[in-house]
Amino acid sequence: MTRKRNVYANKMALMAAGARVIALIYARASQDNKKQEKSVGDQLDLGKGEAKQNRWTVGKVFYDNNISASKYARGKKRPDYELLLEAIESGEGDVLILFELARSNRDLMIYVNLRELCIRVGLYFWLIGGQLYDLRVRADLMSLGFQAVQAEDQSVATHENVKRGKAGSALRGLPAGKLNYGYTRVYDGETGAFVKQIPDVEIREAVSDDGKVSKYTRAGIIRFVFESLDEGKSIHSIEKSIFDRGIRSRKGNRIGRAVIRKWALNPVYIGKRVHLTETVGAGQWDGLVSDELYWSVNVLLNDVKRTKTRPGSGKYLASWIGKCAEDGSPISVTPPSEHSYKEHVYRCYRKNCWTIPMVELDSFILSTVIAWCSRPDIEELLTAAYTANDEALSEARAEAKRIESEWESWMKDATAQRLKPSVVARFEAQFEMDLQAARDRASELSLPSVLRDSIGPDAERKIMSADIEVKRELIRLLGPFEVTRALRKDNVPLTDRVNWLGLLGSEFSDDGPKL
Structure with missing residues (x-):
C-alpha cells in the first residue's frame, strides 16, 4: 500500500x-x-x-x-x-x-x-x-x-x-587467486603470510563404487592426465578412469572433461605464472610435468583435426572420424537388431546412403595405417620432413620466448611508471596476438607423439596392442578420410571407396612427404 x-x-x-x-x-x-x-x-x-x-x-x-x-x-x-x-x-x-x-x-x-x-x-x-x-x-x-x-x-x-598489485605479483612469479589442483600452499604459522607453493604429494585414499581402495596424490593425478593424453587417450576415458577410482575434486564433486582439458592447457603445471590469461614468466614453484610433455599435449588438444565434441563414447574405431563423400556427414555405427542389420555396420549418419560392415572397414583402415607406419622409409622420411623444419621450429619457439621476455620486461617498466590500465591493455592485446601466432607456428611444426610412437618396423605390434583411444587418435592424425557410395552388388573394393585426405593421402617425393 x-x-x-x-x-x-x-x-x-x-x-x-x-x-x-x-x-x-x-x-x-x-x-x-x-x-x-x-x-x-x-x-x-x-x-x-x-x-x-x-x-x-x-x-x-x-x-x-x-x-x-x-x-x-x-x-x-x-x-x-x-x-x-x-x-x-x-x-x-x-x-x-x-x-x-x-x-x-x-x-x-x-x-x-x-x-x-x-x-x-x-x-x-x-x-x-x-x-x-x-x-x-x-x-x-x-x-x-x-x-x-x-x-x-x-x-x-x-x-x-589491486590490478597493479596483481601485475607486480605476477612479474615476481608469486601465485595468486584460487589454488590450482595438484598444489598446496605453505603459510607462516604466526603471521599467516604466504611462504611458498609446493606440489601436493599428500597420500590420499579413494574408494570406488565396488569398494576397491586406491591411493593417490593430487600432484600424481595431474601427471596421470598429461601422460594419458600424450599416449593418445581421450579426455572422456581419463574422466571415467578418475571417477571409477572414486577420486573427486576438493569439494567432493566429479572431475569433469572441461576441468581436465583446462588442466592440460594450463602453463601453471610447467611452473609458469599466468596473469590475465597470459603467461608472463616463471613462477616461484616447481612444475608437475616437463615442458616437452606439456607442449606435446598442447599440440594434441589444439590440433584442428581433433574433434572437440562428438556423440557416443568413442568405442568404435572410425565412428565420427570418417565422413560421407556424398553429403559430408560423419559416419556412425548401427548395432545389430532383430529388425535391421545382422552385424555392426558403419553408415552415413545423415542420409544413410551407404552401409559397410564394421569388421570390413575396421580391418581395411588398420591394415592401411599399419602398412603406412611400417614402411621401411617412413621413419626416415618423416624425420627428414620434420627435421627440415627444425630450424623453423626452433625459430618459432625462440620467437615465443622472446615475446614472453619482452612482455615481462615491458610490464616491469609499466608497473614502475604506473601506466594507466587502458594503456597496458592496448599493448597487452598486441603481445598476446604475437605470442599466440608464434606458439601456433611451433605447434604446426612439431611431430605429434602418438605418430612418433607408432612408426617403425614393429608398428603392427604397437598399433594392435594400443587402446582404442590411441588408435582413434592415430587415425585422426593420419586422416581424415571419406567414403563414397556404392552398391553392394557392384563389389567395389574399399581401396576405391575410401579416400584419404590427410597424411595417408599425401604423395612421397624425393624430398619427403608433403605434410
Whole structure:
C-alpha cells in the first residue's frame, strides 16, 4: 500500500516534527578481513542513535553485508538496497539515514539514480554522518555530488591499485587467486603470510563404487592426465578412469572433461605464472610435468583435426572420424537388431546412403595405417620432413620466448611508471596476438607423439596392442578420410571407396612427404 509521504518545507520544519518523521536506515559493508571499516551492526546502531537524538521514529532498516558497492562488482546484487528503493518508491520514509554516502554507492550513476528517485517521490532529506541535507538546496546537492565523486574515485583508485598489485605479483612469479589442483600452499604459522607453493604429494585414499581402495596424490593425478593424453587417450576415458577410482575434486564433486582439458592447457603445471590469461614468466614453484610433455599435449588438444565434441563414447574405431563423400556427414555405427542389420555396420549418419560392415572397414583402415607406419622409409622420411623444419621450429619457439621476455620486461617498466590500465591493455592485446601466432607456428611444426610412437618396423605390434583411444587418435592424425557410395552388388573394393585426405593421402617425393 502506497503511503502519502509528509512534506516538510525545510530542515527546521523537519526537525520540529519530531516523532512524526519516519526514518529509513541503510547500512552496507564490503568484505573486511582486516576489520578496518565500520561493521553493518555499528552503522545500524549509529543510525538508530541519530534517529533517537532527533526524536524521529525508525521505520524500516535495510542492510547488505559483505557486498561491494563498487561499479567493478556489478555481478553482486544488493538485495536490501533494492528493497530500500522499493520502499522509497512506495512513499515510505521522510528521511534517509546513512553512515556515509559510500555506504549506499561508489558509482556516480547509482548515486544519481537514487537522488533523482528521492526528488521525484518527495523524500528530500538525507542524514549522512550526522549532517542533514535537503535535495532541494543547491549547496547541499553540490556537497553530496562532491562526496559521490570522491566515493567513485576511491573505488577506481582501489581497483587500479589491486590490478597493479596483481601485475607486480605476477612479474615476481608469486601465485595468486584460487589454488590450482595438484598444489598446496605453505603459510607462516604466526603471521599467516604466504611462504611458498609446493606440489601436493599428500597420500590420499579413494574408494570406488565396488569398494576397491586406491591411493593417490593430487600432484600424481595431474601427471596421470598429461601422460594419458600424450599416449593418445581421450579426455572422456581419463574422466571415467578418475571417477571409477572414486577420486573427486576438493569439494567432493566429479572431475569433469572441461576441468581436465583446462588442466592440460594450463602453463601453471610447467611452473609458469599466468596473469590475465597470459603467461608472463616463471613462477616461484616447481612444475608437475616437463615442458616437452606439456607442449606435446598442447599440440594434441589444439590440433584442428581433433574433434572437440562428438556423440557416443568413442568405442568404435572410425565412428565420427570418417565422413560421407556424398553429403559430408560423419559416419556412425548401427548395432545389430532383430529388425535391421545382422552385424555392426558403419553408415552415413545423415542420409544413410551407404552401409559397410564394421569388421570390413575396421580391418581395411588398420591394415592401411599399419602398412603406412611400417614402411621401411617412413621413419626416415618423416624425420627428414620434420627435421627440415627444425630450424623453423626452433625459430618459432625462440620467437615465443622472446615475446614472453619482452612482455615481462615491458610490464616491469609499466608497473614502475604506473601506466594507466587502458594503456597496458592496448599493448597487452598486441603481445598476446604475437605470442599466440608464434606458439601456433611451433605447434604446426612439431611431430605429434602418438605418430612418433607408432612408426617403425614393429608398428603392427604397437598399433594392435594400443587402446582404442590411441588408435582413434592415430587415425585422426593420419586422416581424415571419406567414403563414397556404392552398391553392394557392384563389389567395389574399399581401396576405391575410401579416400584419404590427410597424411595417408599425401604423395612421397624425393624430398619427403608433403605434410
